[in-house]
Amino acid sequence: MDKVYDCIIIGAGPAGITASIYAARKGMDILVLTGDIGGQAAWSGDIENYSGYQFITGADLTNKFEEHLKHYKVQVGQNEPAKEVHKKENIFSVTTGKGVYKAKTVIIATGKRSKELNIPGEKEFRNKGVAYCATCDAPLFRDKDVIVAGGGNSALEAALQLISIAKHVHIVNIAPELGGDEVIRQKVTKSGNVTVMNNSRVLSIFGDKFVEGVEVESKGRKEKINAEGVFVEIGLVPNTDFKSELKKNELGEIIVDCRNETSVPGAFAAGDVSSVKEKQIIIAAGEGAKAALGAFKYLAQRE
16 A cells, blocks of 8 residues: 555544544544454443543443544544554554555554453353453343452442342452442442452352353452352553554553653554553543644654
């Protein structure tokens, strides 16, 4: 493909979509390459901390983002996650499963994905009782006993969604106490169908064709808990599997400065994939705007 875009934006979560909108408004010729639309926002349940909305679901907010993006008629290549991002002679090449695209600048906004427990039974029972998205899969476990592995915000939000659906929710938390936001923590712990197991970890998942339970080590003692669902909510890892020369930190996040510039001139990063400390939808959106403005200034200074 011989065309050279002003900017290729990789990812279409809150950071990528906002970057696309800002770049389009600046009159930049852009292409968006992504595996999906919405990213982690699409998996979120009830959102009460995004300015302008006292309450909105993750799915509804994602639809709003996508509608805004379509308003600017931005070219989007869906189901095209990046495999390689390289710079040669001031031009970036982005390789996907469908071809190679070129641009003068790139914005990486690929977000993060769920960590895995890496225990016996997890892979075997994936989509057979093992899930990583309560927003997507909670309705499948109505009136059933479920396990939530984790103790931070993602685990608490999953538990909050499951409380009104499942028969009973066991939270297996490896830390001495639950983390997360105080408001969510109180809602979860005050529920009558939640059992919190601190200083505990899931050792294995067992069953026949579907999940039937887990083996847990709790305070030095092993026990089996019958359950038909296991929600893995132990955090996220950055989507930086593609080949590139971009410098990353010990967590695998792309290192950026306060202007969202990476170690490679002309390459910017925004949202959860970057080294910015706080991971929130509203922060990702703001970082996406900054990255787009940075890319625009980068081009303006050279043209």
